[in-house]
Amino acid sequence: xxxxxxxxxxxxxxxxxxxxxxxxxxxxxxxxxxxxxxxxxxxxxxxxxxxxxxxxxxxxxxxxxxxxxxxxxxxxxxxxxxxxxxxxxxxxxxxxxxxxxxxxxxxxxxxxxxxxxxxxxxxxxxxxxxxxxxxxxxxxxxxxxxxxxxxxxxxxxxxxxxxxxxxxxxxxxxxxxxxxxxxxxxxxxxxxxxxxxxxxxxxxxxxxxxxxxxxxxxxxxxxxxxxxxxxxxxxxxxxxxxxxxxxxxxxxxxxxxxxxxxxxxxxxxxxxxxxxxxxxxxxxxxxxxxxxxxxxxxxxxxxxxxxxxxxxxxxxxxxxxxxxxxxxxxxxxxxxxxxxxxxxxxxxxxxxxxxxxxxxxxxxxxxxxxxxxxxxxxxxxxxxxxxxxxxxxxxxxxxxxxxxxxxxxxxxxxxxxxxxxxxxxxxxxxxxxxxxxxxxxxxxxxxxxxxxxxxxxxxxxxxxxxxxxxxxxxxxxxxxxxxxxxxxxxxxxxxxxxxxxxxxxxxxxxxxxxxxxxxxxxxxxxxxxxxxxxxxxxxxxxxxxxxxxxxxxxxxxxxxxxxxxxxxxxxxxxxxxxxxxxxxxxxxxxxxxxxxxxxxxxxxxxxxxxxxxxxxxxxxxxxxxxxxxxxxxxxxxxxxxxxxxxxxxxxxxxxxxxxxxxxxxxxxxxxxxxxxxx
Amino acid sequence: xxxxxxxxxxxxxxxxxxxxxxxxxxxxxxxxxxxxxxxxxxxxxxxxxxxxxxxxxxxxxxxxxxxxxxxxxxxxxxxxxxxxxxxxxxxxxxxxxxxxxxxxxxxxx
Numbered sequence: 001x002x003x004x005x006x007x008x009x010x011x012x013x014x015x016x017x018x019x020x021x022x023x024x025x026x027x028x029x030x031x032x033x034x035x036x037x038x039x040x041x042x043x044x045x046x047x048x049x050x051x052x053x054x055x056x057x058x059x060x061x062x063x064x065x066x067x068x069x070x071x072x073x074x075x076x077x078x079x080x081x082x083x084x085x086x087x088x089x090x091x092x093x094x095x096x097x098x099x100x101x102x103x104x105x106x107x108x109x110x111x112x113x114x115x116x117x118x119x120x121x122x123x124x125x126x127x128x129x130x131x132x133x134x135x136x137x138x139x140x141x142x143x144x145x146x147x148x149x150x151x152x153x154x155x156x157x158x159x160x161x162x163x164x165x166x167x168x169x170x171x172x173x174x175x176x177x178x179x180x181x182x183x184x185x186x187x188x189x190x191x192x193x194x195x196x197x198x199x200x201x202x203x204x205x206x207x208x209x210x211x212x213x214x215x216x217x218x219x220x221x222x223x224x225x226x227x228x229x230x231x232x233x234x235x236x237x238x239x240x241x242x243x244x245x246x247x248x249x250x251x252x253x254x255x256x257x258x259x260x261x262x263x264x265x266x267x268x269x270x271x272x273x274x275x276x277x278x279x280x281x282x283x284x285x286x287x288x289x290x291x292x293x294x295x296x297x298x299x300x301x302x303x304x305x306x307x308x309x310x311x312x313x314x315x316x317x318x319x320x321x322x323x324x325x326x327x328x329x330x331x332x333x334x335x336x337x338x339x340x341x342x343x344x345x346x347x348x349x350x351x352x353x354x355x356x357x358x359x360x361x362x363x364x365x366x367x368x369x370x371x372x373x374x375x376x377x378x379x380x381x382x383x384x385x386x387x388x389x390x391x392x393x394x395x396x397x398x399x400x401x402x403x404x405x406x407x408x409x410x411x412x413x414x415x416x417x418x419x420x421x422x423x424x425x426x427x428x429x430x431x432x433x434x435x436x437x438x439x440x441x442x443x444x445x446x447x448x449x450x451x452x453x454x455x456x457x458x459x460x461x462x463x464x465x466x467x468x469x470x471x472x473x474x475x476x477x478x479x480x481x482x483x484x485x486x487x488x489x490x491x492x493x494x495x496x497x498x499x500x501x502x503x504x505x506x507x508x509x510x511x512x513x514x515x516x517x518x519x520x521x522x523x524x525x526x527x528x529x530x531x532x533x534x535x536x537x538x539x540x541x542x543x544x545x546x547x548x549x550x551x552x553x554x555x556x557x558x559x560x561x562x563x564x565x566x567x568x569x570x571x572x573x574x575x576x577x578x579x580x581x582x583x584x585x586x587x588x589x590x591x592x593x594x595x596x597x598x599x600x601x602x603x604x605x606x607x608x609x610x611x612x613x614x615x616x617x618x619x620x621x622x623x624x625x626x627x628x629x630x631x632x633x634x635x636x637x638x639x640x641x642x643x644x645x646x647x648x649x650x651x652x653x654x655x656x657x658x659x660x661x662x663x664x665x666x667x668x669x670x671x672x673x674x675x676x677x678x
Numbered sequence: 679x680x681x682x683x684x685x686x687x688x689x690x691x692x693x694x695x696x697x698x699x700x701x702x703x704x705x706x707x708x709x710x711x712x713x714x715x716x717x718x719x720x721x722x723x724x725x726x727x728x729x730x731x732x733x734x735x736x737x738x739x740x741x742x743x744x745x746x747x748x749x750x751x752x753x754x755x756x757x758x759x760x761x762x763x764x765x766x767x768x769x770x771x772x773x774x775x776x777x778x779x780x781x782x783x784x785x786x787x
Binding site for chain 2 (some may be wrong): 147655656657658661662665
């Protein structure tokens with residue numbers, strides 16, 4: 001059985017790595033910056049071992065409860081810091097440390113020669129520590145602290161090449177848009193703070209997450225503290241935070257821009273872990289959400305809409321990372337929609353498999369960039385012959401994303417589709433129908449853009465890479481691309497291929513964690529991961545025993561496979577044998593293509609209308625006027641008054657002793673008269 | 679003579695002194711006027727001591743002479759003050775070549 005110290009050290013090891021790199025290696029040993037890479041990898045390797053140990057302990061014993069440490073108390077509200085280790089946490093720990101470790105190894109190759117190599121690893125360690133702290137937090141305030149810390153790390157890493165204006169702008173955009181959602185989360189926390197007395201009255205702590213679960217249970221003997229509209233608004237507040245982090249419509253606009261960061265950062269933060277924090281947050285508070293049908297409906301519809309909406313934009317992007325970014329938003333939509341329908345375990349299972357294959361896709365994009373120097377697929381092509389290993393791994397990851405049997409994505413996406421079709425009774429039937437249709441349509445679109453991306457990148461003839469791009473666009477080389485500039489078509493070095501291969505193995509095999517078919521195979525019982533997670537949810541609700549899991553359905557598998565194959569077939573038909581390789585066949589769609597490639601004009605709406613017109617002119621203009629006239633006016637008036645009264649009083653100071661004495665004499669006389677008359 | 683007569687003399691003396699202190703330009707005249715004010719106070723102190731001490735306390739010599747003792751103190755202090763004041767007047771005369779108070783406005787700054 002795993003001890004508390006081991007679990008704390010999962011979080012503390014990357015943190016120590018951050019401190020060591022930031023305070024020792026970077027200032028003192030910057031010439032040997034390779035050390036920071038090894039420090040990070042060592043810390044994360046140990047953390048991964050500890051995480052697997054924790055997962056094993058949780059799987060065997062289930063009930064790992066630890067006494068929290070008191071942090072501070074205000075009135076009846078006590079804020080603790082502690083560990084909440086349930087199946088969800090255990091699975092997330094392994095995902096975060098695992099993907100992070102592989103990405104750090106990959107970065108040794110990808111970031112080699114970067115002048116800020118140590119800074120990169122310091123940020124990456126800080127991010128991983130924050131993410132692990134977020135996953136482990138047992139207190140909503142503690143969770144919020146780490147929630148903001150991952151936001152900060154994301155900001156720092158998106159803007160890693162901050163000398164590029166686009167990167168700096170993207171970092172700001174990401175920070176500000178996620179902050180809009182975080183306001184909702186903060187309001188939810190403040191609401192709990194306001195209700196702290198009610199919680200304390202029945203012996204609960206308003207910030208302790210298991211206590212919040214308990215307070216939302218309607219059948220609780222204590223009487224539900226949270227209920228009705230208040231519970232719905234609380235859930236929606238939390239969901240607002242999740243929407244920001246997980247890039248759900250309408251707060252999705254930052255995620256595609258976040259691709260300005262280094263590619264391994266995109267793989268770790270903007271594909272596998274941080275953007276999944278929103279899904280994690282909703283799952284963490286699932287015992288609260290499930291008691292509000294309205295909140296669940298909102299969650300399901302937002303997720304379903306985002307799934308199809310983001311996927312459609314992925315169809316026309318020319319930047320390979322942007323295709324994947326929209327794909328990530330879309331897949332997060334699948335998870336959120338699944339949670340909204342009550343499919344807790346399938347959503348988390350999809351999170352796990354998605355982390356593996358999407359991280360692999362991003363690392364593949366980085367590998368391609370390493371060879372061609374560009375991310376623009378119009379200047380790629382034919383790379384299959386030069387980088388066969390990358391090609392095979394990207395195809396595997398792509399097919400896993402599309403959901404082709406027997407790869408990981410198939411099993412998890414199938415569980416979601418099946419659950420959406422069957423329904424869980426938590427939301428109205430029409431919500432189930434709408435969500436299912438959107439998700440199934442999303443499968444076709446996903447298949448199309450994935451295959452389009454693979455064909456544009458790896459098939460046909462090579463179209464010149466970064467040199468051609470710069471020649472055509474007649475612009476200077478972007479500063480951050482230093483080290484990646486220049487075309488040298490070859491397979492990436494071993495340190496980059498190895499993590500990709502390991503993720504490739506995960507993308508193939510992870511699906512069998514669900515083991516839908518056999519009673520007991522390779523030590524994994526039937527429906528292991530979904531059952532494991534569902535049991536954790538049952539324990540959170542205060543129920544013991546084993547929860548039900550979805551049985552594999554051949555019908556649904558056939559439907560989703562046909563959908564995926566139709567998308568693949570369409571993409572192959574359009575792209576593989578096209579005559580002019582430089583033309584974009586989708587341009588024939590005319591106005592639809594324009595709409596999609598302008599991202600539905602949502603960025604325009606946000607930047608021109610919301611920010612420039614509304615925010616700058618109306619709000620900032622009004623505030624500016626108030627500042628200039630009311631605030632400055634008051635201050636100036638006070639200054640004017642005292643300057644003039646000073647001048648007036650100064651006249652009395654003549655230096656004539658007798659004048660002063662006269663004043664004193666008549667002053668005393670006046671006081672005496674006043675005393676006599678009073 | 680009545681108590682009021684003493685007080686009237688004291689008040690008249692004080693007012694003459696005050697007028698002199700406030701209106702005369704010559705520093706020496708001002709110092710003399712201040713002396714007048716001191717002595718006005720002395721007159722009233724002694725008169726009050728004589729007329730206002732309650733009969734029951736008149737047996738005790740220390741209470742009877744309170745006003746007189748104050749008056750002696752004031753005379754002493756006044757002498758010291760005049761010595762100091764004259765010193766300042768000399769210093770002023772050396773720098774200003776004048777004993778006109780209205781010209782002594784250096785303290786304004």
